Amino acid sequence: MIIPEPGFVISSLFHPQHADFLGKIPSGSEVGARIWLSRSKLPDVAGRIVDESDLEDEIIKDGWIVIHPETLSLVDQVKIFANASVVAGLEGSAFHTVIFVKNPTCRLLIIPRTRRENDVHNNYKLISNTKNIDQRIFPGNLRIIEDNGYRSNLAFVSRADVRDFLNAESA
Template identity: 30%
Template sequence: MFHDAFYMPYAPKRAWGLFDASGHPIRSAVDFRAPNVCTYDQLLEVGFASDLVAYEAAAGTYIYGGTINLHFGHFLINTLPRFWNISRIRTPNTRILCHSSSAPDVWFNFPFISRAFALLGLTKRDFVVLDRPTRLRNVVVAGTSLEEQQAGYRAYGRFGREIGSRIYKPDDVDQNTVPIYYSKSRLRSSVGIITNEAEIEDVLRDQGVDIIHPETLSLDEQVRLMSSRTSIMGSTGSFFHTSIFCPPRRITCLNVTSQINSNYVIIDALAANAATYHYPDSMQVLDQMDGYLTARFLPNAADVALELFDLARSKS
């Protein structure tokens, strides 16, 4: 717990975050994706102490809930890991103090966010975002249970399974042997896309694989589906992070880069997944397209689909 700390509201390219009484950043309240690289556009030097902050928050102890990320994957990587022990440290009247460019009313319009917080017994009334530098008499900062691109802690694995157990029933696990393939072909914006992924879908569909577009499913539906299938395939995407809520999964992923993103490795370790990442040498990088950070093309998409299917079948 920190006493006489202060809060600087979210402000890109300016100092924001939580600071102790002397004006030093509370590092356990900062998200890093490398030892000294902040995840967000965040400056950590304010140059003054708490006694120069005029406004003071209402009396009471706050719990710091970190920065609210509205992207599905980054919500599971950056935001939710800060709530790993919320049920143990929070009392019914304790407010959760967060940073965001928007208000809780906006966050709770995202169904996966409102559902995830509901599973923790939280509503938008439990959260507060401040709009000015504010002194805090007492603030509890629980360190995150996952550090983006760096490390994950077993607490997040346990936490994820606890949440998942409220969604699926043990009898539902591995009840369907029909393989599934998660596709991004219907997305109009994303981090990356395979422009001819529909060709992969066609081949896999002919092999008896169910094609899934995860953006059409609720969080509960995603967790139940992933928990129920014995063989899971897909092109790289944030939907694989949903496995943190599931029993250990067998995953065969079509990787769009030769390097495996370390966030996937971390989630696989915490969820005890048996995961294979397949990168075809034929993968071509295209010029950037509107709505996507990266674009790829597979000239031999049908062959790659069969390779992926064979890899998945060999793990069954």
């Protein structure tokens, strides 16, 4: 029996051959398509941002498209990453879907929702480095409303700062 080395190890390895194998859908990059990956309809136990829908109302006016990944098929989620110029949102597993895009051209804007405040989980860095994705992190803009560890309910310190970041980094 031959057991190959793993192609992905959480927090430490994403082999380029494994990334190439997983990347099946080519990028189309619709100019100007800016997508917000919303967590606003997830159950409270998933960890929510209590004022996320207020931010969404504001960024829709700026031309952002708000989607709820949990309502879409996996193929439709992958197509979002394949066709958007920018995909933004709060740190969460929806961002992992980009691994199924052959050569992602979208920019990722991620807002950490953990106690690391100024950083995201290392898996996001592994994926962006291996797939050569332009990824930006907007640090330290959440405060704890209800502390449940990784599933804490949070609120933005400043929605205006988040909106400014999104619009500046997507220009």
